[in-house]
Amino acid sequence: RKEVEQDPGPFNVPEGATVAFNCTYSNSASQSFFWYRQDCRKEPKLLMSVYSSGNEDGRFTAQLNRASQYISLLIRDSKLSDSATYLCVVTRDDKIIFGKGTRLHILP
Amino acid sequence: ETGVTQSPTHLIKTRGQQVTLRCSSQSGHNTVSWYQQALGQGPQFIFQYYREEENGRGNFPPRFSGLQFPNYSSELNVNALELDDSALYLCASSASGWDTEAFFGQGTRLTVV
Numbered sequence: 019r020k021e022v023e024q025d026p027g028p029f030n031v032p033e034g035a036t037v038a039f040n041c042t043y044s045n046s047a048s049q050s051f052f053w054y055r056q057d058c059r060k061e062p063k064l065l066m067s068v069y070s071s072g073n074e075d076g077r078f079t080a081q082l083n084r085a086s087q088y089i090s091l092l093i094r095d096s097k098l099s100d101s102a103t104y105l106c107v108v109t110r111d112d113k114i115i116f117g118k119g120t121r122l123h124i125l126p
Numbered sequence: 127e128t129g130v131t132q133s134p135t136h137l138i139k140t141r142g143q144q145v146t147l148r149c150s151s152q153s154g155h156n157t158v159s160w161y162q163q164a165l166g167q168g169p170q171f172i173f174q175y176y177r178e179e180e181n182g183r184g185n186f187p188p189r190f191s192g193l194q195f196p197n198y199s200s201e202l203n204v205n206a207l208e209l210d211d212s213a214l215y216l217c218a219s220s221a222s223g224w225d226t227e228a229f230f231g232q233g234t235r236l237t238v239v
Contacts, residue, residue, distance in 0.1 A: 061216060061231060061232050061233055062216070064227045112182030113184060114228075118168045119168045
């Protein structure tokens with residue numbers, strides 16, 4: 019079992035829809051949590067840090083549930099420009115672990 | 127533009143050869159991490175350097191080694207290249223610590239034939 023698991027995807031959703039990404043991590047000692055976005059043939063870029071209290075940035079909301087070892091990302095009113103791969107990232111001790119990523123296609 | 131630059135952008139090597147990839151970190155950043163990303167996979171953490179010392183390593187064999195210089199630029203060296211080493215190699219710099227944003231370079235595409 020991989021230490022960070024994400025929905026396999028791809029997700030194909032119409033423009034304007036709400037999309038939810040799920041991520042689970044297996045090591046309870048994990049310390050910091052992030053969502054990164056990676057466009058095709060581009061480098062990953064930080065989308066949001068994730069906190070237990072939850073955080074929101076415009077159309078994007080991230081949640082962390084330490085008891086369930088679960089991280090989520092919600093995108094509301096999706097835009098064509100949201101099409102990308104979304105990567106869940108967890109840090110632990112001296113390691114940074116990326117999930118495999120979930121590809122999102124927003125359909126016009 | 128993240129301010130993180132990697133060179134070369136593309137490289138073709140023969141199995142058994144050695145390769146050195148380079149990364150210039152963003153100004154003010156003292157931490158550099160290296161990742162290997164195979165097609166269709168998330169980046170896999172190779173190692174991290176903080177102020178010229180390795181301070182974290184993923185599950186990669188010793189033939190993957192690195193350096194960080196006083197100006198915080200970095201090199202990734204891979205010896206005895208194998209076909210499975212073909213991937214995109216990403217470098218990321220951050221201000222410090224494990225909970226700060228990492229800024230990625232555009233990567234070096236390595237093909238081993």
